[in-house]
């Protein structure tokens with residue numbers, strides 16, 4: 295069994311942290327941000343300096359699922375003073391949001407350039423087993439429910455049609471002078487995830503939200519996995 299998954303199960307956890315989830319994503323060859331867990335302000339500044347500014351700080355707690363709702367995400371931090379302040383603010387608002395939350399610390403990661411926001415997920419269907427989902431991020435998924443689904447395992451043609459099927463496909467093809475995004479790379483993410491869940495029966499849910507899609511490649515900005 296994979297070390298990260300085994301370790302979580304040994305600790306009696308079925309939720310993987312953003313850092314653990316991104317580690318798994320990276321192991322299967324999908325581009326994501328490098329991140330470190332800081333347990334003090336000084337450490338957060340040290341990690342930020344190593345990473346290179348601008349950085350993003352996020353609360354690390356298994357009791358907080360939606361980090362922004364808890365005031366737990368600070369983006370675009372440009373120097374040590376901003377990182378120190380953000381570290382404190384994150385801890386204060388996270389504990390105000392959920393006084394019972396146990397907080398491991400604050401993660402530090404590089405801030406990636408903006409792209410077209412897409413989401414990719416995986417859930418277990420009682421009838422069909424693991425199913426992969428693709429959609430555009432933000433209002434497209436929350437309000438318009440513009441998503442497509444396919445049962446694992448996916449082949450190249452499935453991955454291609456999942457992306458083409460969504461109503462907002464034109465946004466990926468480039469509109470109003472924007473360059474088209476790298477559809478091949480998104481297909482590869484879908485195929486790699488399909489293969490990963492096919493081989494790891496302990497994965498119950500995956501949520502990559504958002505992924506920033508670029509004309510050349512893409513970057514997974516937030517990740518979450520749940521085990522059986």
Ligand code: ADP
Pocket residue numbers: 327350352359360361362363367369403404405406407503504515516517
């Ligand atoms: P939440 O738990 O609230 O979903 P996210 O990790 O998705 O938290 O962060 C919230 C938002 O902050 C993201 O939707 C994205 O717009 C921005 N963001 C997060 N991490 C990064 C990053 N490394 N680079 C650039 N933007 C980021």
Ligand code: MG
Pocket residue numbers: 503504516
């Ligand atoms: Mg998110």
